[in-house]
Amino acid sequence: MADRITDTRTTRQPASDALAGARAARDSAAKRTRVFLLAPAILTIGIVGLMPLSIALVYSFLEPGTYGGVTWAFSTDAYVQFLFDRDIFDDSLTFSTSYLSIFWRSAFLAIITTIGALLIGFPTAYFIATKPPAQRNLWLFLVTLPFWTNLLIRTYAMLLIIRDEGFINITLQMIGLTSGPIEMLYTDGAVFLGLIYSFLPFMVLPLYASLEKLDFRLVEAAHDLYAGRVQVLRRVILPMARPGMIAGCILVFIPCLGAYITPELLGGGKKLMIGNMIALQFGGSRNWPFGSAAALILMAMVLIVLLIVNRSRADAEVSHG
Amino acid sequence: MIEISTLTKVFGSGQEAMTALDNVSVTIAENEFFTLLGPSGCGKTTLLRMIAGFELPDTGEIRLDGQPVTHLPPHHRPINTVFQNYALFPHMNVAQNVGFGLEMLGRDRKEIDATVARTLELVRLDHLAGRRIDQLSGGQQQRVALARALAPAPKVLLLDEPLSALDFKLRKEMQSELKRLQLETGITFVFVTHDQEEALTMSDRIAVMSAGKILQIGRPMDIYDRPAARFVADFIGDINFIEGTVTDGGTVATGSGDLAVTAPLPASGTTVTLAIRPEHVMPGAEGPNSLAGTLAERVYFGSGTVLEVDLGATRISCRTGDAPFAEGAPLSVTLPPERLQVLQD
Numbered sequence: 001m002a003d004r005i006t007d008t009r010t011t012r013q014p015a016s017d018a019l020a021g022a023r024a025a026r027d028s029a030a031k032r033t034r035v036f037l038l039a040p041a042i043l044t045i046g047i048v049g050l051m052p053l054s055i056a057l058v059y060s061f062l063e064p065g066t067y068g069g070v071t072w073a074f075s076t077d078a079y080v081q082f083l084f085d086r087d088i089f090d091d092s093l094t095f096s097t098s099y100l101s102i103f104w105r106s107a108f109l110a111i112i113t114t115i116g117a118l119l120i121g122f123p124t125a126y127f128i129a130t131k132p133p134a135q136r137n138l139w140l141f142l143v144t145l146p147f148w149t150n151l152l153i154r155t156y157a158m159l160l161i162i163r164d165e166g167f168i169n170i171t172l173q174m175i176g177l178t179s180g181p182i183e184m185l186y187t188d189g190a191v192f193l194g195l196i197y198s199f200l201p202f203m204v205l206p207l208y209a210s211l212e213k214l215d216f217r218l219v220e221a222a223h224d225l226y227a228g229r230v231q232v233l234r235r236v237i238l239p240m241a242r243p244g245m246i247a248g249c250i251l252v253f254i255p256c257l258g259a260y261i262t263p264e265l266l267g268g269g270k271k272l273m274i275g276n277m278i279a280l281q282f283g284g285s286r287n288w289p290f291g292s293a294a295a296l297i298l299m300a301m302v303l304i305v306l307l308i309v310n311r312s313r314a315d316a317e318v319s320h321g
Numbered sequence: 322m323i324e325i326s327t328l329t330k331v332f333g334s335g336q337e338a339m340t341a342l343d344n345v346s347v348t349i350a351e352n353e354f355f356t357l358l359g360p361s362g363c364g365k366t367t368l369l370r371m372i373a374g375f376e377l378p379d380t381g382e383i384r385l386d387g388q389p390v391t392h393l394p395p396h397h398r399p400i401n402t403v404f405q406n407y408a409l410f411p412h413m414n415v416a417q418n419v420g421f422g423l424e425m426l427g428r429d430r431k432e433i434d435a436t437v438a439r440t441l442e443l444v445r446l447d448h449l450a451g452r453r454i455d456q457l458s459g460g461q462q463q464r465v466a467l468a469r470a471l472a473p474a475p476k477v478l479l480l481d482e483p484l485s486a487l488d489f490k491l492r493k494e495m496q497s498e499l500k501r502l503q504l505e506t507g508i509t510f511v512f513v514t515h516d517q518e519e520a521l522t523m524s525d526r527i528a529v530m531s532a533g534k535i536l537q538i539g540r541p542m543d544i545y546d547r548p549a550a551r552f553v554a555d556f557i558g559d560i561n562f563i564e565g566t567v568t569d570g571g572t573v574a575t576g577s578g579d580l581a582v583t584a585p586l587p588a589s590g591t592t593v594t595l596a597i598r599p600e601h602v603m604p605g606a607e608g609p610n611s612l613a614g615t616l617a618e619r620v621y622f623g624s625g626t627v628l629e630v631d632l633g634a635t636r637i638s639c640r641t642g643d644a645p646f647a648e649g650a651p652l653s654v655t656l657p658p659e660r661l662q663v664l665q666d
């Protein structure tokens with residue numbers, strides 16, 4: 001018996017060596033395959049993400065070329081220009097809020113658009129989530145329908161509706177409610193309307209995703225425990241819809257902050273928004289470094305907002321636990 | 322205390338119409354442990370949801386302490402429910418769940434904290450007050466659901482098959498626990514179950530339901546010993562049925578012989594069903610009402626033995642302690658006249 005055991009052990013030794021060798025070979029092969037499989041992702045992230053960012057970062061520290069482009073000389077002027085006016089005669093710097101106010105205006109518009117989209121999107125998502133499952137897909141389809149046409153065309157359509165000779169004004173005058181056109185196009189309100197219209201689905205879809213998972217028996221349980229409609233909403237539905245609300249707000253706020261087409265067409269470019277201001281630097285103003293710097297500052301702002309949201313979400317989780 | 326009169330509810334319409342409740346009337350007394358017993362789909366949940374206020378009846382009325390509450394929304398009724406799936410709030414901890422009702426009633430913080438602590442003690446969960454719901458076992462969640470419904474001190478507690486998700490041992494434990502809670506709090510319990518044994522051991526009174534109707538209301542003993550309908554007799558416990566016809570002599574003629582009964586009989590010539598529990602059938606004994614047969618099968622089940630006796634026309638089962646009888650041997654059984662129930666369908 002004991003002999004047999006030693007026997008098997010001695011015969012197994014080389015076998016396990018071979019096994020280890022084979023395993024090592026397999027591991028390195030696996031590593032190679034993994035790198036190979038990851039390559040498309042790495043390339044994509046590198047080319048569409050990191051490279052443009054690096055270019056913007058480098059350009060923001062250069063001097064503008066006379067006819068656009070850049071001159072290869074190091075300069076922090078782009079960042080200085082963001083906060084200060086340089087006197088053309090004596091080069092002295094005076095603090096200026098002109099660009100800051102553009103940022104502030106854009107951020108404000110993005111915030112109220114997000115709030116507006118939340119106020120409209122929540123009842124919409126709740127409505128869809130409480131429909132019988134068979135009907136929900138139809139409603140979701142209707143919500144996503146605008147995505148089937150190009151944003152530019154949709155924005156033009158909005159323009160046709162609200163302009164002075166547009167659908168709304170003509171109708172109002174026809175039924176005699178107003179005598180002249182109400183000015184709607186080229187106002188902040190028009191931009192607000194256009195942004196909400198464009199980004200509402202980004203609010204509705206994540207909200208729907210979390211409301212659809214809500215167990216409506218919990219709503220009944222809350223009613224049973226003396227909660228009225230408002231309290232059920234506040235104490236049960238809203239807390240459960242929180243992840244969807246956060247996702248929806250992020251998805252609406254970020255593209256709104258840098259929106260370009262909507263302020264351009266519906267705002268008439270009368271008041272500069274960040275997106276239009278950056279676009280201007282690469283066009284008429286021929287100041288590529290400043291455009292790059294503004295884009296990077298915008299990105300930093302978004303990152304800060306995301307960090308704050310993340311932090312408050314983590315805090316909420318801790319306080320629940 | 323709760324007066325339910327002629328409640329009817331039909332779900333759907335036309336071809337798919339489904340009568341969930343059919344002219345249901347019942348009065349539940351104060352401090353009573355009242356059970357709705359019936360097979361799945363007979364309308365127990367629908368009736369309970371109507372008492373809670375989640376469902377409106379098509380016709381009929383519900384009164385609580387004399388006041389009509391039929392159209393009162395759930396949050397205005399002093400009634401709480403322990404839901405079948407517990408329906409605990411996952412984003413609140415145990416104490417927050419239990420305190421929810423009191424908070425909604427606008428009680429002040431100190432009172433809420435004291436009541437929550439007392440209620441958690443009552444269900445023996447005081448050590449878990451700060452736990453998250455997903456960190457609890459099924460049995461613990463059950464107790465939280467119970468505490469949450471008890472904390473606001475409702476007049477009536479509704480329980481929809483609260484023990485069906487628990488395993489056997491835990492279920493037994495919770496049965497006596499529920500009974501204790503009901504006695505200690507003095508709250509009226511309306512308890513729903515499809516488990517006849519659970520109903521018999523816990524209830525003051527039972528309403529047996531089938532297909533949207535209440536077939537019988539009574540104390541467990543009444544229901545068991547004097548079932549009013551064949552369905553009730555069959556649904557609760559084991560029972561033998563013997564078909565027969567009433568004779569001129571005041572006996573019942575069956576395929577296996579004439580039987581005397583003490584219960585009042587309908588007119589001669591009427592077909593009736595006689596019912597008798599296996600434990601009331603006496604094996605081997607001779608005397609009046611004894612029928613000759615053969616022992617077809619003997620099944621031992623630990624605390625006793627069940628004998629299946631072939632009487633020719635029917636088979637009858639007989640439950641007894643020890644059974645020194647051999648399968649295939651002749652065996653007569655005696656059906657005591659006072660144990661024979663007369664059912665007319």
Ligand SMILES: Nc1ncnc2c1ncn2[C@@H]1O[C@H](COP(=O)(O)OP(=O)(O)O)[C@@H](O)[C@H]1O
Pocket residue numbers: 332333339340341359360361362363364365366367368
């Ligand atoms: N909301 C509803 N819509 C349609 N049918 C229902 C609804 N609720 C219950 N029913 C039907 O009513 C009958 C009784 O259901 P229920 O009261 O849940 O029975 P139980 O609780 O005794 O199992 C069942 O046939 C069920 O399918």
Ligand SMILES: [Mg+2]
Pocket residue numbers: 365366481
């Ligand atoms: Mg049920």
